[in-house]
Amino acid sequence: MPNLTNADWLERDARYLAPTYHRCFEIVTERAKGAYLYDVEGNQYLDFTMGIAVNNVGHCHPSVVRAAQAQVERLIHCSAVTRHTMNIKLAEKIGQIAPPGLDCVFLNNSGGEAVDAAIKMARFVTGRPNVIAFTGAFHGRTLLATALTTAKSHYRQGYEPLPSGILHAPYPYCLRCPVGQKSGKCKLECFDILESMFAHQVKPDTVGAILIEPMMGEGGYIVPATGYPVENGYMQRLRKLCDKHGIMLIFDEVQSGFGRTGKWFASEHFGVVPDIMIVAKGIASGFPMAGIVSRKELMDRWTMGRHGSTYGGNPVACAAALASIDVIEQEGLLENTRKMGEYFMSRLNEFKSKYSFIKEVRGLGLMIGMEVADESGAPDGELIEKLVEECFKRKLLLLDCGIKNHIIRFVPPLNVTKAEIDKAVSIIEESLPAASSDESKDSKESSNVAQPIA
Numbered sequence: 001m002p003n004l005t006n007a008d009w010l011e012r013d014a015r016y017l018a019p020t021y022h023r024c025f026e027i028v029t030e031r032a033k034g035a036y037l038y039d040v041e042g043n044q045y046l047d048f049t050m051g052i053a054v055n056n057v058g059h060c061h062p063s064v065v066r067a068a069q070a071q072v073e074r075l076i077h078c079s080a081v082t083r084h085t086m087n088i089k090l091a092e093k094i095g096q097i098a099p100p101g102l103d104c105v106f107l108n109n110s111g112g113e114a115v116d117a118a119i120k121m122a123r124f125v126t127g128r129p130n131v132i133a134f135t136g137a138f139h140g141r142t143l144l145a146t147a148l149t150t151a152k153s154h155y156r157q158g159y160e161p162l163p164s165g166i167l168h169a170p171y172p173y174c175l176r177c178p179v180g181q182k183s184g185k186c187k188l189e190c191f192d193i194l195e196s197m198f199a200h201q202v203k204p205d206t207v208g209a210i211l212i213e214p215m216m217g218e219g220g221y222i223v224p225a226t227g228y229p230v231e232n233g234y235m236q237r238l239r240k241l242c243d244k245h246g247i248m249l250i251f252d253e254v255q256s257g258f259g260r261t262g263k264w265f266a267s268e269h270f271g272v273v274p275d276i277m278i279v280a281k282g283i284a285s286g287f288p289m290a291g292i293v294s295r296k297e298l299m300d301r302w303t304m305g306r307h308g309s310t311y312g313g314n315p316v317a318c319a320a321a322l323a324s325i326d327v328i329e330q331e332g333l334l335e336n337t338r339k340m341g342e343y344f345m346s347r348l349n350e351f352k353s354k355y356s357f358i359k360e361v362r363g364l365g366l367m368i369g370m371e372v373a374d375e376s377g378a379p380d381g382e383l384i385e386k387l388v389e390e391c392f393k394r395k396l397l398l399l400d401c402g403i404k405n406h407i408i409r410f411v412p413p414l415n416v417t418k419a420e421i422d423k424a425v426s427i428i429e430e431s432l433p434a435a436s437s438d439e440s441k442d443s444k445e446s447s448n449v450a451q452p453i454a
Contacts, residue, residue: 006027034060057327064320064323067320103296107290136219137218147166191234204245214252253267257280260366276292279293286320288314387436390430391427396423
């Protein structure tokens with residue numbers, strides 16, 4: 001059979017795969033290694049998406065590959081028929097790196113499933129039906145997770161009526177403050193909205209959980225307001241509020257966990273320990289793996305048979321997860337994430353000083369967002385669309401996010417090198433004038449199929 005092109009494969013894709021699953025770029029990947037993807041035509045792309053924050057140790061890290069291969073030869077699956085060693089080892093390891101007190105684990109397959117599990121557990125253990133989530137958050141695509149998700153209305157459209165008992169508060173988003181305050185001069189008036197909700201919408205003794213991303217992902221790569229003084233910031237107040245009313249605090253660390261922010265989990269930046277932590281994505285380098293982590297005494301109240309998962313804690317995925325954690329520890333990737341994140345943000349801030357439409361560069365570790373706006377200050381998704389396209393032409397893969405797709409999220413591997421960051425910055429530097437110029441409007445409809453770069 002002759003070598004097939006991207007176009008050949010895309011034609012077959014359109015015929016046999018459901019169109020509901022959106023792809024960001026019109027190429028077909030054949031292999032990947034480290035920070036690079038390769039399509040079926042042999043084009044190499046610097047990948048600063050990492051499968052949407054999944055491949056934290058890079059694509060196909062040799063240690064992860066060896067661990068998975070070795071496990072396949074021993075045990076692939078046994079479900080709930082028996083226990084097996086690998087999920088016991090992984091649960092122990094997660095308990096060692098998780099925030100203090102979170103020492104008991106339930107494993108399943110995806111972030112959306114884990115969100116469902118966390119809400120089910122909170123409702124069962126507290127006996128309370130209601131849940132407060134935050135506007136702009138993305139929590140997954142299962143029906144319950146969809147009800148919790150407000151990143152974009154089209155995630156919810158057509159699925160109503162969604163599960164009930166869910167309310168939303170504004171996320172503490174300083175650049176676009178929900179109550180019109182200025183960062184550095186506020187008293188976290190946005191937090192007062194929660195107390196107002198208790199007065200007008202829902203009694204606190206009927207709320208089983210408050211669910212929040214300690215750093216928002218799909219909604220805009222937003223670092224939440226810290227408050228002044230920092231020790232009395234939004235997350236700290238949220239913890240106190242939950243303690244006061246007997247509400248479970250749930251942190252969704254699906255995108256921010258396993259080293260992405262320069263610490264094992266984003267909650268560590270705030271010194272706040274949730275009652276339940278949701279994990280997925282970066283845990284297993286691309287193998288289906290997710291779960292929730294809580295205190296043993298709470299998990300023991302979620303009695304046997306109340307929840308389950310046929311494939312959760314799969315031995316091969318567990319082996320990949322253990323190897324991924326080992327790589328982060330043995331290669332010093334938390335420290336590398338902090339150093340490279342600081343360096344990357346400093347380079348991106350150079351662009352902010354040159355282009356007035358870049359309103360903010362923000363992030364923790366290597367979870368970095370760059371937000372743009374038009375002359376009126378409104379989110380400018382068209383500019384970001386053009387910028388992503390221009391970078392794609394130059395073989396750099398980036399993702400957008402935010403309500404208007406007006407933010408670029410930079411998600412390189414945690415073992416990214418300074419040279420790789422410099423290469424990405426160079427491509428962005430070339431792409432920014434093209435994306436922001438009038439001429440770029442004429443190429444807006446150009447194909448996303450990869451073209452050779454001279």
